[in-house]
Amino acid sequence: MIKEKISAKNYFLLLYLSSLCSVFMYLSSSSIKISQIDSALRPLIFIVVSILVSIPALVIVKIKADNEKNRVFVKKTNTLKAISFVYAVVYFISILKTVARFDLFVSSELFPNNDMVIFLVGIIVVCALLSLSGIGAISRSAVIFFILVAFSTSVVMFSLRNEISYFNFTPLFQNGVGEFIKESMLFSFQITELGTLIMFLPYVDGNVKKSTLIWSIFSGISFALVFFFVVGSLGSFADTQLFPTYTAVSLASFGLIKRIDALETSIWILCVVQKLSFYFFIIQNCLCYSFRRLSKNLVIIFLIAILSVVTGVLSFNIESFEYLSSDVLTVILFVVSAIILPVLLCFYLKVAPREDVKEDY
Numbered sequence: 001m002i003k004e005k006i007s008a009k010n011y012f013l014l015l016y017l018s019s020l021c022s023v024f025m026y027l028s029s030s031s032i033k034i035s036q037i038d039s040a041l042r043p044l045i046f047i048v049v050s051i052l053v054s055i056p057a058l059v060i061v062k063i064k065a066d067n068e069k070n071r072v073f074v075k076k077t078n079t080l081k082a083i084s085f086v087y088a089v090v091y092f093i094s095i096l097k098t099v100a101r102f103d104l105f106v107s108s109e110l111f112p113n114n115d116m117v118i119f120l121v122g123i124i125v126v127c128a129l130l131s132l133s134g135i136g137a138i139s140r141s142a143v144i145f146f147i148l149v150a151f152s153t154s155v156v157m158f159s160l161r162n163e164i165s166y167f168n169f170t171p172l173f174q175n176g177v178g179e180f181i182k183e184s185m186l187f188s189f190q191i192t193e194l195g196t197l198i199m200f201l202p203y204v205d206g207n208v209k210k211s212t213l214i215w216s217i218f219s220g221i222s223f224a225l226v227f228f229f230v231v232g233s234l235g236s237f238a239d240t241q242l243f244p245t246y247t248a249v250s251l252a253s254f255g256l257i258k259r260i261d262a263l264e265t266s267i268w269i270l271c272v273v274q275k276l277s278f279y280f281f282i283i284q285n286c287l288c289y290s291f292r293r294l295s296k297n298l299v300i301i302f303l304i305a306i307l308s309v310v311t312g313v314l315s316f317n318i319e320s321f322e323y324l325s326s327d328v329l330t331v332i333l334f335v336v337s338a339i340i341l342p343v344l345l346c347f348y349l350k351v352a353p354r355e356d357v358k359e360d361y
Contacts, residue, residue: 008206010139012215013146015193018278020149021271022190023223024245025101027325034238037169038180040231043223045184050194050216056342057197058209063349064202079348081290083341087199088286090337091279092303093329094192096310098279099124100324102272103315109246110265117315121308127273128300128307131280135200138277145270152267153226159252160229168235189330193275195337196282198345 023043026034033039099120106116130138173180201208230238230248238244249264284299314321323329 005203005205006136006139006200008204008208008211010136010142011200011204012211014139014142014274014278015196016215016219017142017145017149017271018193018275019191019219020223021098021268021275023226024268024271025105025243026190026245027101027242033175034227034241034244035168035170035231035234035236036174037172037231038174038183040224040227041172041180042184042187043220043227045181046188046191046223047216047220049185049188050191050219051213053194053338053342054197054201054212054216056346057201058212059346060198060342060349061202061208063346076289080345083345083348084286085290086341087195087337088283088290090192090195090333091282091286093324093333095276095279095283095307096314097324097329097333098272098275099307099311100314100321103311104321105243105246107315108242115315117312120311120315123273123276124307124311125304127276128280128304130273130277131284132296132300135281138274138281142274145274149267149271152264156249156252156264157225157229160233160248163248163251164229164232165235166232168232186327186330189334192333192337193278195334195341196278197338198342199282 102123103116103120106119107114197212201212204211226245230244233248233251234241234244238247241247246265252264280300280303283303284296287299288294288296314324
């Protein structure tokens with residue numbers, strides 16, 4: 001499906017920013033307590049999960065390398081087209097989830113009680129058009145965005161150091177180890193980007209095993225650091241906030257600048273743009289692979305139209321948002337994209353019919 005080679009550094013920075021978007025706009029809920037120190041340890045379980053779900057992608061890399069060495073290639077079959085189509089559906093729903101959460105964030109924290117439909121449609125259009133520039137351009141822009149995100153987040157954490165009270169940290173595994181594992185898995189399942197590994201790793205230049213391991217460890221530790229500052233600065237107050245990470249950032253000040261949350265919020269929007277552009281690219285490639293007659297421009301026009309309409313309908317509809325943010329839907333999307341489809345694809349590629357004319361998969 002993907003024809004363009006990308007560097008490991010650029011791809012994993014893109015993956016990191018897209019994942020970080022979920023952490024920045026992490027919602028507090030009745031089922032998971034943000035205020036507990038356990039929330040700073042949950043991302044460490046994410047390291048294990050991300051490494052495990054990368055195994056099928058690494059198997060695909062080996063299969064592709066072996067096929068190219070033997071000059072035999074997997075034929076494009078209806079099975080592969082069906083898998084590709086399911087991926088498109090998964091990430092279409094993921095776009096809806098991301099836009100809905102961003103809608104809630106903007107309308108509740110930045111511009112309360114304002115109709116943000118036009119703004120959201122504008123974001124959708126921009127991200128859809130950016131996806132047409134290709135994964136190379138999208139991933140290269142991640143390098144610049146990562147520098148901005150790393151700098152601004154470092155400034156925020158440095159400024160929050162005096163707000164941390166160690167009395168806010170609860171005992172480890174206060175609700176039991178089993179509950180900690182369950183909540184950690186739910187946190188990891190928020191990162192649906194893990195399902196993209198199987199599509200992109202075969203087209204990443206460099207040592208993909210080493211890059212995947214470094215990305216998993218770096219992501220988990222940095223996510224844990226974010227939650228450490230949230231828990232330390234807010235304590236039990238975090239559980240009363242819809243977006244506790246934003247609330248913690250609002251406490252930050254740097255010198256004469258008493259509020260730097262506007263800077264961090266603008267950086268978060270960049271993460272949203274990266275995430276949506278990434279998902280749009282995946283959908284257009286998956287649909288064009290499944291339906292040969294479709295052009296990328298036609299797919300993008302269709303996606304812009306349908307997402308704009310759906311966004312207008314769902315905006316301010318709290319029941320629809322609750323459904324999109326439900327744990328059940330989150331688990332289904334993750335399990336399908338990061339476990340079921342990759343494993344199915346690995347088994348299929350082992351026995352798939354070959355030919356001497358190259359086809360991307």
